[in-house]
Amino acid sequence: MKLELEYTCLKVKDVEEAVIFLKSILDLELENVNDLQKTILVTNSNHKIELQECIDHIENQQVLLLTKDCIQDFYTLKSRGVYFVTTPDYTSLGLMAEFLDLYGNSYRLLEERNYKLN
């Protein structure tokens, strides 16, 4: 069995505001869909994030974003006003930094490093 993950569902208080954050700050693309009930953003690797409006209490979620250069993207996002909970630090998977969106959802920016090859 080979399964693929298609969507990550993200609950936000205001979809329009979240789209602005994901498009202008994280450079994700807004996907055109016929069904107006769905707001979908697409990453470079074609992974999709579906936004769901949730006015009441939001249970914060975690999104893992892969990058080729964590320090560069940390610097770029910081200059765009993103709030980082942790600066780039070393884990067994590679270099990782963590930031929050407007609703407290957590994004982990990970530069995967294959230490066996280097």
Next chain:
Amino acid sequence: MRVYKELINKNLIVSHTTYKGEIDISEENYSFKIIFNGYQDFLIGNREIRLYPDSFVLLAPGTKCISRVDLNEQIKTLSISLTQNFVEDFLRSSHMNSNSLNTYKKQQNQLPIQTIYPLKGDMWFTIINLKNQLIRSECSEQLVNEYLSHLLINYYRLYYQEVQQKFDNLNFVRSTTKSEIFNRLILAKEYISNNYNRKFKIEDVAVASCLSTTHLMRTFKLAYGLSTYEYLTQVRLSRSQALLRTGKYSINEIVMLVGFESVSSFISLFKASFNHTPLKFKKLLQQKSSA
């Protein structure tokens, strides 16, 4: 491509091609020397450090030395010079709270820093990412300084593993004896690293490090957890990885260049050390570069 970037804080990064010849160096700052092909010698007093692409050298402020290239091949070099103020500020900064520096911070001893270190793991990734950034003309100073801080994080981690821990393994009562023996063991390591591709005897290493053969064998194993022969094998395997990375040499050529006696022993030692055969390693590198 030549890159010369001097920052406002006087940190300096120079990437260029060096040709056959000698240059006098007088370092005012901490200077990391890296090369990407061939080898380059650093003559510091009576000491000779031969730098290969799998290692880097750190020169301390105040060092006077001669840098020598005696190959006809053009050598691609990278020199990263950090001011003493930058390093002192780093040691007082929040970077010192990084997960990976917790063990280093507990140490107080002043040990030699001027030697060869393996260019591996996070140090390798930081240097490659920094080099790629420098090629882009719009790379900002603040971003470069962020890489340089990470270079220091990675350096202090390596220093802890390669110097501090090995020093602590020596069980001499008198600290002056311990320091003296450790300095001599560093010379032994450098001799093995410099001469890895030719035949030499343990007595040659002992002469180079001013230790008797038995004392060398006993203290080397105590500090590094390896015999001198096992260390030589490790150096040869590391150099073979660097040669495989260039994609220019066949397995047979690499066996000859790094000083192994047979292809079969090279393959079995390589597999035991890196979990892949040399061919599989080469394929994985190709897959990674085409991804």
